Amino acid sequence: MQIPFPWWARIKGRVLVFGVAMSIFPLLFLGLASFNAAKLNLERNIQEENYERATAFANQIHEFVDNMADSLTHVASTxxxxxxxxxxxxxxxxxxxxxxxxxxxxxxxxxxxxxxxxxxxxxxxxxxxxxxxxxxxxxxxxxxxxxxxxxxxxxxxxxxxxxxxxxxxxxxxxxxxxxxxxxxxxxxxITKLANRRIGQAGYFFLTDEQGNMIGHTDFSHVLRREHIRQNPSVAAFLAGRPPTHEGSEYANPAGLKVMGLYAPVGNPNWAVFIEQPLQEAYEPIYEFARKLSLIVLAATFSVTLISIVFGLKLTRPIENLDAEVRNIIATGELTRVIPRQNQDEVGRLILSFNRLLSMLDEKNRNLKAEKELLTTVVGGIGAGMALLDADKRVLWWNSIFAELFGTDDLQNLPCEQILIGEGFDCLLEEKDRVISLDVHGKPRFIRQMHYELAPGNPDNAAYLLILEDVTQRVEMDARMIETDKMAAVGLLASGIAHEINNPLAVVSAHSEDLLDRLNETGNDTPDLAEVQNVLHIVSEQILRCKTITNRLLHFARKGKKGRDLFDIGVATAQTTALLGHHAKQKQIRLESRLEEGLWVWGNENEWQQVILNLMNNALDASSAGGAIEVRAWRDRAAAEINLEMQDQGHGIPPSQIKKVFDPFFTTKPPGQGTGLGLFVSYGIIQKMNGHLAMESTPGHGTTVKITLPTPDGSPKKALDSPLA
CATH class of the missing domain: 3.30.450.20 (PAS domain)
Incomplete structure (x- = not known):
């Protein structure tokens, strides 16, 4: 559909306006300049002519008086x-x-x-x-x-x-x-001297030194004794201001606009005044203005006709091009060729436009192919994708995204209305996290990722939301963690057995001694106090065995899913206690400097597994007489919690330090390691939004550094939390 637009928005209208403007403005400028110059020249000529007339009339009066005086003097002398x-x-x-x-x-x-x-x-x-x-x-x-x-x-x-x-x-x-x-x-x-007229309506008049009118071209003004002292020219004469060639414009007593000036007679002290109506004085100027207006109108009419002819000749090929382009837009025929009628700039424009159409057709085919490829990639990527606007409403989604939520009608739905489930929210604060979702009645683990898009894109999209089904990966990671945990439990079994044997030996010795004394006759029969003392010792040793087994059970139990707020200092101390016997056997000191109240978000059981893996590696790498130091503290300025574990073992070569977090990589001899400990530990620390790094110097030992964020960046808030 063609959108109508006014004529002045068209090129032919602009050509017409330009032609008329370029003819009118110069003519107006020249006409106004000529008019002003002619007006000034005419005013000056009129004023000079009137001043000469007034001066001549004043001279005639002066001569008349002199002649009369000479005549009287001649009569008197003769x-x-x-x-x-x-x-x-x-x-x-x-x-x-x-x-x-x-x-x-x-x-x-x-x-x-x-x-x-x-x-x-x-x-x-x-x-x-x-x-x-x-x-x-x-x-x-x-x-x-x-x-x-x-x-x-x-x-x-x-x-x-x-x-x-x-x-x-x-x-x-x-x-x-x-x-x-x-x-x-x-x-x-005066009747003799003032018998001439100033144009058709101009006139002379004569005043004495007191401003009384004593002569006029129309003598009736004198007979009426007309009051003229307020006349600007008369007032100038009475004030003694010298006459000038430039008159002044004012209204005479009859209210008529006139141009007036005066010339003094001298002796007697009279003055001659001339007043001429402005309409009459400026009539030549008005006549010149009328002629100039006719010239401008005639020139404008001529230029307008010429502009119309040239405008039509110039714009007709452009209008034809516009019609052809609208037809191409309506039909979508990018292969169409627009006929070239002229060899001028418009013809070259048509030629360039045809080349552009050819390029657009090629680009269109490429875009269609790329769109099909993109659709195939997006559909086969195995992840649900959706575009959200700034208000987090759905603008676009792929089939996998719709399949996750069991509906295809997601247009403009709020994110909060779609993402309903455990761990789901539309705050989009974390860029990468794993959440749970029921898909077709089956529990699935979904990896939720989002990316902020640059503003100003065609769809006004603000976020790209990606939901990836990582159920198999999560389950595999869980099995791997559990496998690693069971391997660690197996390593702990011998040490735990030795630790339990010590209190059991004490229980056995005291029990046998008490039974032997009870079976003997004589004065050595234990009294009630001795029996109570032996039972008290037995009870303490049994409690000791229970504590040891509880630690093992606490570590070996199947960990619950999700996150909780726990103190890594307490969890770290409980884990290192499990390895106390193993450290004694290897004659290695365990030193701990753990601050209190190191609360973090995570899974306590998984954290214990990280500490156990790192401690086992440190024990395996250390020699008798060495020491393992565990330090944990809070960095309040950076809102972080730091833990370092340092051993004095043989260290790791630089060529292998980059591979230590790879799965199934180990520096231990065959049969002594699975290569999963550091890999699993690295994944657990990442889940806690932390960072795990390792520094090692061959022959001097290894230091493992863990950095974790404090809850909400505020340790005090973590301590005040109900979960704490």
Whole structure:
């Protein structure tokens, strides 16, 4: 079954995305870079152009004021005598002529040197005779300047006006003999100068040094006395900050976003402001952005078509290969050959894939053969095998494992549910041990082994459990141990007989002496105390014989199976006592240094057999006058119990020391050894999870070393155990 996947996960989708991305991203990058550069350049050009316009307008205002001042100065200098003379008609004629020639003048006054008005003419009002002497007002005249400009004021009809005053000087002495003052209408002047527009919606306006609007492209703003001091450009002018080519963006009183800047007039201390809506100022940028977007869309569309064409051409052979592979997976035909259509990389891929199919087919046949061989080996190995997961549930088992438990349905069963019986558990603490199990109603001995597997295997198996039927081996080992024990008992028989003869001789002598004295008549008849003393001696000797026979019986009895907690010091002392007579006969000393409380897990009877075998070997290897030393102690640091048996015999050659634990190998003369003693002893020590080693130096003796673990690694725990 084919699993659907989205188009963007396919190669053709990725080719399309790559082509579009490789066309869009560079175009976007270049477009954005061009757009930003054009925007910055256009902003700079607009700002510079507006600043030049504002500067030009400010210069025109300055020139207009200078020209008006020059015109007044010229009139004053050419008509100084008439203007300050005593003929009013001539003076009024000069003033009227000036008023007619200068259309921007609303009124003209002449005053003497003490600022008393001599004559006055006006364009829009009638000049009535003065009731008293009148002086010039709105005068801030400084003798160091050519002219004086008053502050701007507004007429009753709202028109901004200001006074321009020049001095009338004597042609000879150049001393001021009077003053000529003109009231100038700013509306007419600004209407003449500001007749140009800034784009479609841009505009000029003019403010005085106090931030009052005194001129505007739309004069209605002046008539409304619009408050503009909070305007950022006006605030910069009032704060005395120098003008720059870079304007600022802000909202005008109408709430429209504009780009504004200003240029100072100088003298008078006015400023010209230009504001242009951002929408209009940036219209070329927006137009450029629209064109750039169309270019990007057109390029994207073209690249998309090209990507689709090349993507289909590139991916069609891959899709054909994918279809062929899915068909092979569905049918399992590894011998199938995929047709090669192209000579490009895809064609070489198909060729390589065909080679891979051939190799897979060969590997598959080999795996099948190996699987059959493995099945044969696993089935014929004679042991039950099972794989357990980390939770110790059965994942896999062979037929022998199922036969041991009489069922074939073991999948995912817990180990504890299967291994039920004496000695069975799923703790898997010991890697190798022998347990008992009833198989089809018959008791069998099973060797249980387990191995931890490396994590990450395909089946997530954690353990390999092996159960091997070792009943015959166990029974053979038991018979061998029993045979070795009986051989040891035979060796002990003569010594035990001699030991029993001694107390029996004492019993016989005292009994005969007592009977003889009882049969005699006379004064030598034993009294009751003597009879009791003789019977007491007889009783002690009989008890001695009983102790000797009990030791032999204890050693010769058939040992019970299983393990128990026993003291190897006590068991070792009892065993060496059985060989005491034999050692005396050979004139060999037996020395023992055994600590108390050397508790271990094992079979006491088998341990006695180990000591007996080692002691017999030491006695056979020792000469008269020698000694055999037995030492046993606890190593608390290593949680071990150690026993060493050292003799002073002839030793074992190095060439034979490696063979001493082999069955039926012996260094004794023919007829004096079976070759099973050390072999059996080595097996018993291994069953106790211990270690037996032998060191020997020819001519100096042999040392046997046994190391056993303490129960649970804690001697105190062993002593506290109920079995102790």
């Amino acid at each position: 008509n100084s005598t008439v203007l300050t003379g005593s003929e009013p008609e001539a003076r009024l004629m000069v003033l009227g002529t000036l008023l007619r020639e200068e259309p921007y003048l609303d009124a003209v006054k002449v005053a003497d040197s003490r600022y008393r008005v001599l004559s006055e003419v006006a364009r829009r009002e009638v000049v009535l005779p003065a009731k008293g002497p009148e002086h010039l007002e709105n005068l801030s005249f400084d003798e160091t300047n050519r002219y004086s400009i008053s502050t701007v004021f507004f007429s009753p009809d709202g028109r901004p006006e200001f006074y321009l005053t020049v001095a009338i000087r004597d042609t000879q002495t150049r001393r001021a003999i009077g003053y000529l003052q003109a009231k100038i209408d700013l509306k007419g002047m």
